[in-house]
Amino acid sequence: MISQLSWKVGGQQGEGIESTGEVFSIALNRLGYFLYGYRHFSSRIKGGHTNNKIRVSTKQVRSISDDLDILVAFDQETIDVNFHELRDGGIVLADAKFKPSIPESDNVTLYSVPFTEIATELGTSLMKNMVAIGATSAILDIEPNQYHEVVNDTYGKKGEKIVEKNMEAISKGAAYLKDELGFNRQDMFLEKADGHKRMFMIGNDAIALGAIAGGSRFMAAYPITPASEIMEYLIEKLPKFGGAVIQTEDEIAACTMAIGANYAGARTFTASAGPGLSLMMEAIGLSGMTEQPLVIIDTQRGGPSTGLPTKQEQSDLMAMIYGTHGEIPKVVMAPSTVQEAFYDTIEAFNIAEEYQVPVILLTDLQLSLGKQTVEPLDYSEINIRRGKLLTEDLPESENKAYFKRFEVTEDGVSPRVIPGMKNGIHHVTGVEHEETGKPSESASNRVAQMDKRLRKLDGLSFKNPVYKNLQHENPDVLLVGYISTRGTIEEAITRLEEDGIKVNHAQIRLIHPFPTQELEPLVEAAKKVIVVENNATGQLASLLKMNVGNAKKISSLLKYDGNPFLPHEIHTRSKELL
Template identity: 60%
Template sequence: MRKQLSWKVGGQQGEGIESTGEIFSTTLNRMGYHLYSYRHFSSRIKGGHTNNNVRISVDEVRSVADNIHILVAFDQQTIDVNSHELVGGGIILADSKFNPTVNEDLDVKLVSIPFTEIAKEEGSQLMKNMVAIGASAKLMNLELAPFEEMIHKIFIRKGAEIVASNNRALALGAEKMAEEMQNIEDDFEMEAAPEEERLFLIGNDAISFGAVNAGVRFMPAYPITPASEIMEYMIKHLPKLGGTVIQTEDEIAAVTMTIGSNYAGARSFTASAGPGLSLMMESIGLSGMTETPLVIVNTMRGGPSTGLPTKQEQSDLNQMIYGTHGDIPKIVMAPSDVEDAFYTTVDAFNLAEYYQVPVILLSDLQMSLGKQSARPFDLDKIDINRGKTVLEDIEETDGYYERYNDSEDGISNRPIPGLKGGIHHVTGVEHNQTGTPSETHENRQMMMDKRMRKLHNFSMDEPFKVRGEKESDLLIISFLSVNGVVEEGASESGGNITRIQMKQLHPFPIETIKPYLDGAKKILVVEQNYGAQLYNIVKMNYYGHDRLKSYTKYDGTPFKPHEIKSHIESIMEVKEVL
């Protein structure tokens, strides 16, 4: 019996590959298994190879595996492209429709099953995915009842006969697999899953749910991969709470509407990816100049330009920190994993309102779209902090309200428009304490100092997550979806290795992280971009350049554990004991 294995399904985009993986993995999650998935798909609506890689484990997993054990192939291209990933003795479950073949040099078993033929006999070739799921379940010695429950949940709205047809296809797939089992030597049976309730969701859903619980009631946005699911989630759920979603004509309209609604007192946000953020840069400066709270989610993908819309990369970090013209206070932050994305999203809204600054919440394609298991969210941990937002009438004076008064901490009281006594100017040009335009050098100096003073010595409650001690042979720094694979690669390497998962990326929390940097014999920054952007940020803030090393990947695919492990061992000069 196995504690974990990896299962992959592949075929042409548009023929149900995603739904096959979704039904299979969601059922396993309900059975109690920990899951981590990665979707490979093309930037087109239909056609082109696509696959869904699902790692299944009785213990927590936070990265894709090095290899796969079971490959479900709906076409020959799936075998040609993915069969080299199979472990020795791995299984290919292929649709006999295309007369599958496999390289004889590979130590794998090819099992041909008439997925399409069985599905047609049951009424529709669309049900070939159920035949494949039934065969996979039998190979892993899983009960069919949980899959039947999932089929009922999904298809009952289409009628009892559709449910029955899909259940028959599922059972026939299992029967066909049973006939082949006597020819399979390796055991693919999974250990029983722990009886624990877990969520199974993509990072975009966690971010969306966090936004709802943070009090968001308005979202203007323009669709873009890999951020669109956030808008889709909000379209489905915000109206139930009296909220509204508007699909704008472009990203410029989206961000300016977000600024306007936040100015009016309604918590709102927008979400996009690199190309959309490029269009938003001037408006981010407007948020900084007018001291209006703003939250933007940037789900990073391969760039530049259109780049790799459906592939993994982390190359927007410099843009998010330095992209706006002029100097403004700004916070750039990132969750450590999908579960943390929920809580960090709430933090983003609180920080934006407390400091009255733009906050960029970073994600990357793998975190945004890779579905994985997570503990249920603890809603009791949610705390709404609106800072110096004024919601009640103010005692009226003869002049305008000093909305931008030169306070000691740089943060001024922010009256919601319409309050008595709160009238003031709002403009994107330099202004005085009442918001009235002013270009005097004395005023400019004062207002710049006032705005930038907000984030002096700023630190989140948890600027990073750390595993290990301050004194280490090797300190590894990473962010977003790279965190999980670094954790696994480091644990397999052994030795005194400390791992830091960055959450606060700007302002860089040098004072908090410095003891770990000082205590490390060597420092490795792992990230997915060409320019080693996080590495250079660490280098800008820390003097120990001789101990700093960079490891990057930018081919559009996630890191795998063996890549991290191998690189760690090359740095530490640790030879694997055979």
């Protein structure tokens, strides 16, 4: 029996590959297994190769596996593209319809199963994915009836007969492998899981749930990969909490609408990817100048321009810090797990209102769309903080003067009111202004207002700005990453330690303002620092050198081909850099 398995299903986009992976993984999640899934898909609605690689384990996993145990193929291209990942003893389950063939190999076995034929006999070829799941269950020693709850949840709205037919397809797939092909191997039988109930979600779902839990009741957005799932989730859920989602005509409108709604007192946000953030830059500056809270989710993808819209990359980092013209205070956060994505979304709203600044929550395609097992969330940790928002009518000021919305304060944060509050009238404009908001080009006022805005973040409090795994006082190497590289780095560290290399790990969760004090001692203690990131220019490494120094001991480990890091890549390339 084995405690961990890597399974992949592939075929043409639009023929049920995603639903195959969903039913398979959700069923195993409900049995108590830990899962991590990553989809490779094309930037088109239908056609083009797509696959879903899912790792199943009795312990927590947060990365894609290096190799592959089982490949389920609905076409020959799936075999041609993915065969190299199969380990010795691996299995190919392929639809007999396309007369599958595999490269000559003594160590990989092909089982040709008539997925389409069996499904057609049951009423529709669309159920071929259920036949494939059944064949897989025979290999793993999982009874077909374990899928009933998931099949019922997925297809129950279509009627009991459809559920029964899908379950029959699963049973016939398992029976064909055992009875017709004589499958009797036991080397891939999965150890029993603990049976505990856990959540199973993508990062975008966690962000959307975090927005609801954090008190947001309005989202303005324009669809874009890989951010669209946030909007789709909230279109369904937010109205149940008295909220609304508006699909705007473009990202400029989405950002300015979010600013306006925040000005009116609501907690609002928008979400997009790199191209959308480029369009929002002027509006982000407006948020900074008018000191209106603003939360933006940037789900990074391959760029520049349209680039690789459905592929992994982490190349928006510098743009998110320095993209706006002029100088404004800004916060850039980078959660590294699905759980952190939930809690950090809530914290983004708190920080945006406490300091009256734009806050960018930076994710990447792997974290946004990668689906993984998540321990139950602790809702008792939720804390809503609205800063200096005044909620009661104000006393009349002397001479009926306008309210000092942009008052110069010691901490840089001015009192804030919402429209309609008695005695709260003030100007709001994107040009430089004095304390009541009236435009002003006075040199002294300019300095006072700039200094006020820029000292806001001096008092910024952010819990655990750097995730640390420090096993050694003087390590051979400090591995540094951000966002989705965390799980892969952790797995590589285990292998490096087995090689006798002493490794510490820092995953940066607050990108701007940069957590220099947290990182300085870690860099000083290490003989070598290797920064792992999915871009071509080493943007995170550059930030580390700018803010911490020790440039000579800092090296970059980069990958920018559109694919996430694999554990063996970090393991082997780290050894080369040492």
